[in-house]
Every structure is written in C-alpha cells, then in structure tokens.
Amino acid sequence: MTASTEVFEEVLVADQAEQDDRFYYASQWSLIWWRFRRHRVAIVSTILLLLLYLLAVLPGFFSPYLPSTRFESYQEAPPVRLHWMDKSPEGGGFIGPHYYGYEKTLNKETFKYEFAPILDNPIKLRLFAPGPEYTIVGDWTSTVHFFGTDVEEPPPFMLFGADRLGRDLLSRTLYGARISLSIGLIGVALSLILGVILGGISGYFGGLVDEVIQRLIDFLISIPQIPLWMALSAALPRDWPVLKTYFAITIILSILGWTGLARVVRGKLLSLREEDYAMAAKAAGTGESRIIFKHLLPGFTSHLIVTVTLAVPTMILAETALSFLGLGIQPPAVSWGTLLQDAQDIVAIAQHPHQLIPAAWVMAAVLLFNNVGDGLRDAADPYSDH
Amino acid sequence: MVAYIVRRSVMLIPILLLISLVSFAIIELPPGDWVTYQIENLRASGIELNEDEAERLVKMYGFDQPAWKRYIRWMRGILFKFNFGWSFQWGKTVNELLGERLPLTLLVSISALIVSWIIAIPIGIYSATHQYSVLDYIFTFFGFLGLTIPTFLLAMVLAWYIFKLTEFAPLGLFSIEYMDEPMSMEKFIDMLKHLVLPLIIIGLNGTGALIRVMRGNLLDELKKQYVITARAKGVNEMQLLFKYPVRMSMNPVISTIGWILPGIFSGEVLVSLVLGLQTTGPLLLRAVLAQDMFLAGSIVMILSVLTVLGTLLSDILLAALDPRIRYSAAAAR
Numbered sequence: 001m002t003a004s005t006e007v008f009e010e011v012l013v014a015d016q017a018e019q020d021d022r023f024y025y026a027s028q029w030s031l032i033w034w035r036f037r038r039h040r041v042a043i044v045s046t047i048l049l050l051l052l053y054l055l056a057v058l059p060g061f062f063s064p065y066l067p068s069t070r071f072e073s074y075q076e077a078p079p080v081r082l083h084w085m086d087k088s089p090e091g092g093g094f095i096g097p098h099y100y101g102y103e104k105t106l107n108k109e110t111f112k113y114e115f116a117p118i119l120d121n122p123i124k125l126r127l128f129a130p131g132p133e134y135t136i137v138g139d140w141t142s143t144v145h146f147f148g149t150d151v152e153e154p155p156p157f158m159l160f161g162a163d164r165l166g167r168d169l170l171s172r173t174l175y176g177a178r179i180s181l182s183i184g185l186i187g188v189a190l191s192l193i194l195g196v197i198l199g200g201i202s203g204y205f206g207g208l209v210d211e212v213i214q215r216l217i218d219f220l221i222s223i224p225q226i227p228l229w230m231a232l233s234a235a236l237p238r239d240w241p242v243l244k245t246y247f248a249i250t251i252i253l254s255i256l257g258w259t260g261l262a263r264v265v266r267g268k269l270l271s272l273r274e275e276d277y278a279m280a281a282k283a284a285g286t287g288e289s290r291i292i293f294k295h296l297l298p299g300f301t302s303h304l305i306v307t308v309t310l311a312v313p314t315m316i317l318a319e320t321a322l323s324f325l326g327l328g329i330q331p332p333a334v335s336w337g338t339l340l341q342d343a344q345d346i347v348a349i350a351q352h353p354h355q356l357i358p359a360a361w362v363m364a365a366v367l368l369f370n371n372v373g374d375g376l377r378d379a380a381d382p383y384s385d386h
Numbered sequence: 387m388v389a390y391i392v393r394r395s396v397m398l399i400p401i402l403l404l405i406s407l408v409s410f411a412i413i414e415l416p417p418g419d420w421v422t423y424q425i426e427n428l429r430a431s432g433i434e435l436n437e438d439e440a441e442r443l444v445k446m447y448g449f450d451q452p453a454w455k456r457y458i459r460w461m462r463g464i465l466f467k468f469n470f471g472w473s474f475q476w477g478k479t480v481n482e483l484l485g486e487r488l489p490l491t492l493l494v495s496i497s498a499l500i501v502s503w504i505i506a507i508p509i510g511i512y513s514a515t516h517q518y519s520v521l522d523y524i525f526t527f528f529g530f531l532g533l534t535i536p537t538f539l540l541a542m543v544l545a546w547y548i549f550k551l552t553e554f555a556p557l558g559l560f561s562i563e564y565m566d567e568p569m570s571m572e573k574f575i576d577m578l579k580h581l582v583l584p585l586i587i588i589g590l591n592g593t594g595a596l597i598r599v600m601r602g603n604l605l606d607e608l609k610k611q612y613v614i615t616a617r618a619k620g621v622n623e624m625q626l627l628f629k630y631p632v633r634m635s636m637n638p639v640i641s642t643i644g645w646i647l648p649g650i651f652s653g654e655v656l657v658s659l660v661l662g663l664q665t666t667g668p669l670l671l672r673a674v675l676a677q678d679m680f681l682a683g684s685i686v687m688i689l690s691v692l693t694v695l696g697t698l699l700s701d702i703l704l705a706a707l708d709p710r711i712r713y714s715a716a717a718a719r
Contacts, residue, residue, distance in 0.1 A: 219404050221645065222697060223690040226652035227670055228408070231686045234674040235415035317536045321656055324538070325671055340542075344660070346555060349546045356546065359539045370534045 032302055035379035042375020045368045052365060056177035060134030062146045063171035064157055067334050069132065071156045071166040076352045077102055077115050079161040079169075088120045097147075098122040101155030112351070123151050161354035163342055172334050173358050179335040181365065183250055184316040188308055190254035191315075195261025196304075202262065203269030204292065210266075217259045225256050229318060233327040242333040249328050253318050257311060264307045268300035275299075302380040310373035313366040320362050336362050390705050390712055394698060401694055406464075409687035410457045413679040471680035475673065480684045483669060488688065490559070491665040494584060495654050499646065502589030502596055507639065510600025511632060514608065525597060532594030538656035541587045545661060548583065556583040557662040584661050588653045592646040599642055603635035637708045643700035647693045655689075 026034070036042060055062050071077075080102070086095045100117035107114050129148025135141050149157065156162075160169035202213040232252045236245060272278060273296065281291050322328030323337025324344075331338050339358040343349050349356055425440050444450050451459075463469040470480035509529075513522045549555050559580050564573040607613065608631055616626045655667035662668075666685050673681040705711045 215400070219401055222401070222648060222694055223405065223408075224648040224651035224655070224693055226655050227686045227689050228412075230655070230670060230674050231412040231682050232415070234412075234677060234679070234682060235417070237417065313534070321536070321538060325656075325659065327671075327674060340539075343542060346542070346545045346549055346557060349542070350549050353546065353550075356543060359542060363535055363539060366534055366536065370530075 028298075028302070032379045036375055039375035039378060041371050045371035045375070049365075049368045049372060052177065052368070053181060055174055056181040058136070059171070059174040059178050060136060061142065061144070063168070063174040064131055064145055064148055064159075065168045065171045066132050066134060067167065067172045067175040068332060069167060069171075071158075071162060071168070073104060074102070074156060074158070074162045074166040075113075076164055076355075077104075077158060077162040077166070078352070079354050080156075080158050081117070082125075082159065083122070086122060087117075088122060095122060095124070097125045099125065099157050123149050123154050123157070125149050125157070160357045161352070163339075163355070169339070169354065169357060172339055173336070173361055176334040176336045176339050176358065177361065179246065179329055179333065180316055180319060180337070180362070183246065183253070183319045183335070184312040184369075186247075187250040187253040187257060187315040187319075188311050190250060191257040191311060192261055192304075192308060194254060194258035196265055198258065199262030199265030200269065200292070203266035203273075204288075213262070214266075217262060220256055220259050225318070226321065228256065229253070229322060230325065230327055233322055236327075238330060240330075242329070245329060245333075249319060249322065253315050257315060257318075260311060261304070261307055264300070264303055268303060269296060272296045272299050302376075306373060306376045306380045309369060309376055313369040313373075316362070316365055316369075387705065387712060391702055394701055398694065398698060402691065405687055405690045405694065406461060407457075409683040409690070410460060412686055413460075413683035414453055414456075416677045416679060470684040473673070473678055473681040475676045475678035475681065480681050483681065484666070484684065484688065487664060487666045487669050490663065491654060491658075491667070491689075492692075494581070494588065494658070494663065494665060495647075495650050497581070498585045498588035498650055498654065499592065499643070501585045502592040502646070502650075503639075505586075505589065506593045506596035507600055507636075510597045510635075510639075511604060511627070513597065513601040514604035514635075515627065517605065526601075529594040529597040532590040533598075534594075535590075537587055537591055537653040538660050540590070541584070541657045541660040544583060544587065554579075556580055559663060584654075584657050584663060588650055588657050591649050591653055592642075595646060596639060596642060600635060600639055603638050604631055607631035607634050637704060640700055640704050640707065644697040647696045647700075651689050651693055 023031070060066075080099050083098055083100070084094060084096065086092050086098075087100070100119055100122060102115040103118050105114050105116065106112075125147050126149065127147055128144050129150060130143050131145040131148045133141050133143045156168060158168045158170065160173060163169055163172065198213055202210045229252060232255070233249065236248050240248070269292070278291060278295055281295050286295075319328055319335065320337040320340065323335045324340045325337075326341065329335040329338055331341075336358045340362075343355040343359065441450075460471060463471065468481070470484065472478075473480050473483055476483060509525050513525050516522050545556050557580075559577055560573065561576050561580070564576050567573055610631075613626065613631060616630070617623075654665065655670060657663075658665040658667035659671060666689065670682060670685045673679070673685065
C-alpha cells in the first residue's frame with residue numbers, strides 16, 4: 001500500500017513541477033484565459049451573452065413574425081403558453097410542443113377583454129418552419145424561422161404576448177435587441193477611440209495639455225449625465241431616418257462616455273512609463289511611438305478590455321432610457337427603450353404585466369455584461385498574487 | 387481652513403464657466419430658433435404676420451445678434467438680475483417654473499443621499515466585521531444589484547409590484563383624496579408613504595457603491611496595528627470599533643459624494659418621470675420635447691451647478707473632518 005502511495009505522490013510532485021513550468025512559460029493571454037476560466041459566473045455569463053447577440057444578429061430567423069405585423073383582435077393578449085402534454089378533453093399524454101389559440105370574450109362585469117385558450121385544437125410546433133419572409137442582410141431573404149407551425153392560417157403564437165396594437169412582443173423584443181445591443185458596442189467603440197486618443201495625448205505629452213484634458217474629464221464626470229443626454233438629443237430632428245438617428249445617438253452617448261477609458265489609458269501610460277523595461281527600451285534608443293505601441297500598450301490592453309466591457313451596459317441603459325423618454329430611437333423603429341414606452345403607465349402594467357418583459361431583457365443584458373466585466377477584472381492582471 | 391475653502395472655491399470658477407457654456411450650447415443647439423418656428427406656426431394656422439412684426443419678435447428675443455452676444459446677455463441676466471430667461475412653451479419666466487419644481491428636486495435628491503448613507507454605512511460596518519458570513523454575501527449581492535440594475539426600470543417594476551400587492555399606487559406626491567387638502571398630519575404621512583419608494587430607488591445606486599467603499603475601507607483599517615494594540619489592551623470591541631476604525635473609514639465615504647451626486651440627480655430625473663413626481667425631471671423632458679430650450683438649458687445648468695456645489699461641500703466637510711487633508715493642502719501651497 002505504501003509503495004503505491006509513494007508512486008502516486010511522485011507523480012503529483014512531477015505534475016506540480018510541470019504545472020509551474022506551464023505557468024512560467026505561458027503567455028500573458030493564456031494566463032488571463034486560465035484565470036477567467038476559473039470564474040464560473042463570468043463563463044456562464046459570457047456564453048449567455050453570446051447567445052443574446054446571436055439572437056440580435058438574426059432577429060428575423062428567431063422571431064416567428066415581423067415586428068410590424070399586427071394581429072387585429074389580439075391587442076394586449078397575454079403570453080401564449082407552450083404545452084407538451086395534450087390538454088384537449090378526449091386527448092392526454094405527450095404530443096410534443098404545441099399551443100392553443102385564444103378565444104376572446106368580453107367580461108360583462110369589468111368590461112375588459114379576456115383571453116382563454118381553446119383546448120380542443122392543439123397546434124403543433126416544429127423547428128425550422130416556414131413563416132413570413134424576412135431579410136437577413138441586404139437582398140438576402142429567407143422564410144425559414146427557428147420555430148413555427150405547418151397548420152394553415154394558425155392563430156398567432158405569441159410567447160411574450162401582444163402589445164397595444166396586437167404586435168408580437170417576442171418578435172419586437174428580438175428586433176429591438178438588434179438596435180439596443182449594437183448601440184452599446186458601437187457607442188463604446190467610438191468612446192474607445194476618443195478615450196485612447198485623448199487619454200494617450202494626456203499621458204504622453206503631460207504638462208498643460210494633460211492639465212486641460214484632466215480638467216475636462218473632471219468636468220464631464222461632475223455633471224449629471226442623463227439631463228445632459230436628454231438636452232443633447234433634443235437637437236435631433238424627429239423626422240430623421242432611423243439610421244441617421246441611430247448614429248447621432250451613439251455619438252451623443254460617446255461624447256460623455258469616453259472619460260473613463262481616457263482615465264485608464266492615461267493612468268496606465270503614466271505608471272508603465274516608469275517601469276524598468278520602458279526605461280531599458282529608451283536606453284536602447286527605441287523611438288517614443290514604438291515604446292508606446294510596442295511596449296506600453298500591450299501592458300494595459302487587458303485593463304482596457306475590462307473598462308470597455310463595463311462601459312457597454314451603461315451605453316445600453318442610456319439608449320434605453322432615452323428611447324423610453326421618446327428622445328432616442330423613434331417608432332416605427334424598435335429598440336428595447338421604445339418597447340418600454342408601452343409600459344409607462346403602472347395601472348396599465350398591472351392589467352398587462354407582460355409589457356414589462358423587455359425590461360427583464362435589458363436588466364439581463366446589463367447584469368451579464370457586468371458579470372463578464374467582473375470576471376475579466378479579476379483576470380486582467382494575471383501576475384498579481386502569484 | 388479658510389484658505390482651503392477659498393482656494394477650492396476659486397478652482398470652481400472655470401468649471402462653472404464651462405457649465406454655463408455647455409448649457410448655452412444646449413440652448414443654441416436645435417436647428418432653427420424658437421421665434422422662426424413660432425412665426426411659421428402662426429402662418430400655418432392662418433394668422434398672417436407682416437415682416438415688421440416678425441422682425442420685432444426676432445429683435446425682442448435677441449435672435450438677430452451673434453451667439454456670443456446672446457450668451458453674454460443671458461449670463462448677465464442670470465448673474466445680475468437672477469433671470470434665467472423665458473419659457474416659450476409655458477409663457478412664464480424660467481425662474482417661476484424652477485421655483486415650483488426645484489424644492490422638490492432638492493428634497494428628493496438630498497433625502498435619497500441621506501437614505502443611501504443610512505442604509506449603506508451600517509451594512510458596510512456589518513459586512514466588514516462579519517466578512518464572508520452569509521449576510522455579508524447577501525449584502526454584497528444586493529449591493530451588486532444596486533450598482534447594476536437601472537433605476538428607472540427598477541422603479542417601474544417595483545411600482546407595479548407594490549400596486550399589484552397592495553392596491554396602493556406609489557405615484558405622485560399625494561394620493562388623490564389629499565390633493566387639494568391643506569397640509570395636515572394625515573397628508574404629511576401620505577406624502578411620506580409616497581416618498582419611500584422613490585428615495586430608496588434613487589438612493590439604491592449610490593447605496594451599492596457606498597457599501598463597497600465602506601466595507602473595503604473598514605477591512606483595511608481593521609488590519610492596522612492600532613486596532614490590534616487596542617484589542618490587546620482589552621478595549622471593549624464595540625467601543626474600539628466605533629471610536630477609531632469606523633471614524634477613519636467614514637472619510638472616504640464622505641468624499642464619494644462627489645461621484646454619487648451626479649448619479650443621484652440623473653436617477654432622480656428618470657425616477658420622477660416614471661413615478662410622476664413633479665420635480666424638474668418631467669419639466670426637463672417636456673421642455674426638451676417641445677424644444678423650449680431656455681428652460682431645458684437652465685435646468686441642465688442648475689442641476690450641474692448643484693452637483694458641483696455638492697462636491698465642493700463634501701470636500702470642505704472632508705477637510706474639516708480630516709486634518710491631514712487640510713495640512714497637505716496647506717503644504718502644497
């Protein structure tokens with residue numbers, strides 16, 4: 001028994017040495033990846049976030065209907081339930097995914113319309129079913145949807161219910177994701193450009209320029225953003241085409257959004273400039289720009305990625321808030337903010353709580369980004385406490 | 387101390403100037419000015435304005451002058467006559483409108499700040515002294531939620547949920563039955579009931595951040611040698627905690643006002659809109675939608691100035707509480 005444990009321990013020791021070697025030879029990025037991998041919440045959040053973006057890239061495929069299709073007489077219908085077991089009177093047992101159409105009745109007491117499923121007619125669902133034609137990119141169109149039914153003229157399958165005009169809320173949420181999720185990325189990309197340029201200038205030149213840019217950042221941080229964003233978006237004409245408004249909004253968001261990134265760039269440039277290896281490069285006669293881009297920039301790219309990841313949800317929220325107030329994306333274009341406009345009246349929500357579903361999506365996106373950002377922050381500096 | 391206050395106040399001047407410039411830029415930003423728009427409106431509705439009258443209107447509002455002259459005119463009005471301009475949409479002076487709304491904005495914002503302190507500081511102390519306990523994890527989790535969940539969405543969801551559970555609509559400042567009543571004890575209690583939700587929601591964002599700061603600082607302090615010395619001497623644990631480390635870790639918390647205040651004013655605008663509080667928030671939205679830019683610009687300016695003044699106050703408070711800041715400021719001179 002003792003002999004076998006000894007062998008086992010020897011293997012362990014060898015493993016340990018190998019592990020150490022692996023650690024010492026690993027590149028910075030593999031170290032970051034190893035550390036990030038340990039962060040379970042961040043990994044799960046990353047996967048969910050990628051799925052969310054997949055939905056946002058192909059809203060036509062994943063949504064059963066077009067965002068503008070109106071189902072008359074289905075106004076504010078509650079979510080349709082997905083069933084697996086046959087609920088019809090004579091049936092019973094498993095028949096696969098299906099749903100039941102709604103019967104609309106007027107409640108004589110409250111004078112409100114009530115929707116009840118017609119249980120004797122199950123409508124079977126299947127994957128990759130034909131549906132209304134949608135465009136993927138440019139002229140490339142398709143009629144295949146992620147799920148649907150082969151039944152002729154089926155009652156609408158509205159998993160998230162319908163809005164005030166009888167449009168499918170699921171389809172609208174998915175199409176809204178396209179604008180809301182991409183505006184975060186583009187807005188942050190713009191902020192990143194501004195932040196790297198201004199923060200770089202500030203950290204590189206120092207002196208008066210640095211002082212001016214720092215005071216500008218202090219100023220921008222010290223004033224409340226939402227009122228300023230609101231006032232700036234007032235200048236956008238309401239009749240602009242969607243794309244133009246979209247880019248105008250991203251510009252407005254990044255005007256105030258670059259400060260955090262600029263601070264990271266400047267702070268890291270200033271501290272890394274004093275490191276021995278930067279000094280050595282300088283002593284070896286390396287040019288300033290080569291030092292910055294070849295030696296210093298890789299040193300804080302990971303920190304930049306963290307700041308960028310944490311800046312995206314702020315952008316998404318800002319767009320949602322502006323569109324919610326009617327100052328951002330204008331209907332008929334759909335974003336999560338415009339969808340929430342329907343949920344402004346609390347008494348109306350109390351009757352149709354499904355109108356709040358887009359809010360849950362916004363919160364989910366924001367939380368996921370924050371989780372990923374947190375995980376990245378822990379992994380960004382892989383040489384600490386080792 | 388006086389020198390410190392003076393120096394800090396002088397540093398404020400360029401920031402105030404910048405705020406006024408940005409606010410004026412906001413006023414000027416929308417294409418076309420209000421008068422041309424109004425004249426066009428009048429013409430469209432059939433009222434024929436002759437050229438003289440149109441010109442008189444343009445002159446009256448100073449739209450025939452270059453932008454910098456209008457800026458000086460506007461600033462002179464504010465600085466010497468305390469006159470922020472004219473709201474075209476309401477047909478009232480901006481002062482009058484702000485006078486109606488600003489007190490409530492201040493009440494809500496300052497109370498929200500205080501509420502977030504009252505919630506965050508005890509939780510921060512508890513979390514630091516009971517590190518990695520179950521409650522610590524729970525508080526950290528809620529602090530994280532407070533930091534990440536958008537205030538206005540939370541306001542919508544919570545208001546709906548409270549309405550669903552209790553039939554009490556936490557909207558506006560008063561219930562309908564008290565709307566036209568004179569102030570009484572019942573009305574005051576009713577008002578407090580309506581204020582609880584907005585205060586907690588607006589304060590929540592800051593609360594999450596404050597818990598983190600307080601917990602982190604106190605943990606650092608508790609590791610220091612003077613704490614160990616005191617404990618070795620046999621000082622009562624509670625006395626020890628509140629007499630030194632808590633006091634020390636409060637200082638950074640005070641300095642967080644500077645970056646919590648902008649968030650509170652921002653959150654206040656959105657939450658007031660959702661919950662129907664008649665603060666400057668809804669006023670700003672209406673002004674922005676109607677392109678009533680003097681009003682919009684003035685609100686942005688006042689909110690910004692208030693934030694900056696709040697930061698100044700917190701800096702002065704910090705210097706008063708922490709002699710090291712006073713001395714280092716004096717030494718820097």
